[in-house]
Amino acid sequence: MSHLAVELLESAVDQQGQLPLFKPPPRPPAEGGARFKFIDLFAGIGGFRLGLEAAGGECVYSCEWDRWAQVTYRAWFGENPVGDIREVKAESIPDHDVLAAGFPCQPFSIAGVSKKKSLGREHGFRDRAQGTLFFEIIRIIEAKRPPAIILENVKNLLSHDRGRTWEVIRGALEDLDYKVFPSVIDAASWVPQHRERIFVVGFDRRVFGDNPPYEAPTPPREAPPTLASILDPNPDPRYTLSKHLWKYLQDYAKKHRDLGHGFGFGLADLNGVTRTLSARYYKDGSEILIPQAGRNPRRLTPREAARLMGFPDKLEIAVSDTQAYKQFGNAVVPLVVAAVARRIVPVLAWQVARSGNGCLLKRPPSVAS
Numbered sequence: 001m002s003h004l005a006v007e008l009l010e011s012a013v014d015q016q017g018q019l020p021l022f023k024p025p026p027r028p029p030a031e032g033g034a035r036f037k038f039i040d041l042f043a044g045i046g047g048f049r050l051g052l053e054a055a056g057g058e059c060v061y062s063c064e065w066d067r068w069a070q071v072t073y074r075a076w077f078g079e080n081p082v083g084d085i086r087e088v089k090a091e092s093i094p095d096h097d098v099l100a101a102g103f104p105c106q107p108f109s110i111a112g113v114s115k116k117k118s119l120g121r122e123h124g125f126r127d128r129a130q131g132t133l134f135f136e137i138i139r140i141i142e143a144k145r146p147p148a149i150i151l152e153n154v155k156n157l158l159s160h161d162r163g164r165t166w167e168v169i170r171g172a173l174e175d176l177d178y179k180v181f182p183s184v185i186d187a188a189s190w191v192p193q194h195r196e197r198i199f200v201v202g203f204d205r206r207v208f209g210d211n212p213p214y215e216a217p218t219p220p221r222e223a224p225p226t227l228a229s230i231l232d233p234n235p236d237p238r239y240t241l242s243k244h245l246w247k248y249l250q251d252y253a254k255k256h257r258d259l260g261h262g263f264g265f266g267l268a269d270l271n272g273v274t275r276t277l278s279a280r281y282y283k284d285g286s287e288i289l290i291p292q293a294g295r296n297p298r299r300l301t302p303r304e305a306a307r308l309m310g311f312p313d314k315l316e317i318a319v320s321d322t323q324a325y326k327q328f329g330n331a332v333v334p335l336v337v338a339a340v341a342r343r344i345v346p347v348l349a350w351q352v353a354r355s356g357n358g359c360l361l362k363r364p365p366s367v368a369s
């Protein structure tokens with residue numbers, strides 16, 4: 001397959017199933033032979049898991065309550081994640097080196113906020129159902145004190161509520177004595193999709209001190225695969241837009257253009273990158289439409305959506321098209337996670353070398369919770 005990103009991930013996954021793409025740092029492995037142990041909170045379909053495994057990690061716990069995401073997670077990793085995080089007792093979570101969490105973004109995303117506003121609902125932390133889930137992460141960090149954390153969310157998290165949301169998040173982590181490194185990364189350097197996300201990496205100051213030598217990853221030297229290279233040559237005709245839907249999308253775009261708004265469908269450039277795949281893609285697919293000679297444009301097939309996110313073809317899609325689009329649109333790009341994780345691992349190794357501790361999981365009791 002010509003899809004470089006998929007190949008990269010597949011070659012990583014292929015090796016012993018535990019993905020040692022990462023060049024081992026000079027340190028003894030953590031218990032069980034993995035280079036580090038991590039937990040996968042708000043796991044979705046395991047985008048974090050694939051990326052962290054590619055960097056030499058071993059998943060010791062997962063939590064995800066959506067029934068269909070659980071189906072996919074079970075099919076891919078042979079494990080059923082624990083359900084509602086609000087019910088999880090922190091003591092039931094195994095010790096780990098890295099806590100990973102891509103917490104729900106709707107309360108903070110531009111589209112989510114405007115939808116909630118139009119429905120007269122609260123957004124951000126005032127969204128009672130989803131806005132407070134970040135504090136579940138804080139609760140678990142406080143109890144378990146993982147040496148390192150990696151959180152992911154929409155870029156708008158930084159500017160939401162005039163920066164106050166981000167200040168609360170940063171403040172909560174700093175209050176727990178974590179040194180925080182936020183960086184916005186566009187997955188377009190790894191996959192043919194413009195997808196800017198904030199990655200918040202944190203290190204426990206009580207373990208690493210004030211200046212852990214972390215730097216956000218830089219884009220790979222190789223160009224990402226083109227959109228054309230991940231498309232199916234003969235997609236099922238059912239993905240072609242009906243005459244009715246195509247007319248509706250064109251009329252809708254014209255109406256908004258006339259009003260001076262930029263809303264509308266996105267006809268993808270096969271040699272460029274697409275717009276961001278969203279969890280709403282299943283509705284009309286309008287944000288990413290593939291032009292077709294002599295026919296109406298079509299939406300991506302679920303497999304193409306998977307590739308656009310960098311999920312390898314060997315992972316079978318075990319759910320309906322609707323669920324698959326939702327799951328990929330919600331996911332994190334594993335290749336970006338792997339790039340971030342490969343910058344975290346040397347910091348873990350640096351700390352081990354510095355302290356002579358041997359293994360982070362065996363850190364002294366004064367440092368553990």
Ligand SMILES: C[S@@+](CC[C@H](N)C(=O)[O-])C[C@H]1O[C@@H](n2cnc3c(N)ncnc32)[C@H](O)[C@@H]1O
Pocket residue numbers: 042043044045046047048063064065066069083084085086101102103104105133327330331332333
């Ligand atoms: C942004 S998605 C994370 C996607 C994930 N990073 C991936 O790669 O697939 C947030 C996830 O949090 C889950 N979630 C929301 N509330 C939850 C809760 N109370 N307990 C557990 N999971 C929850 C949602 O079902 C959703 O899958």
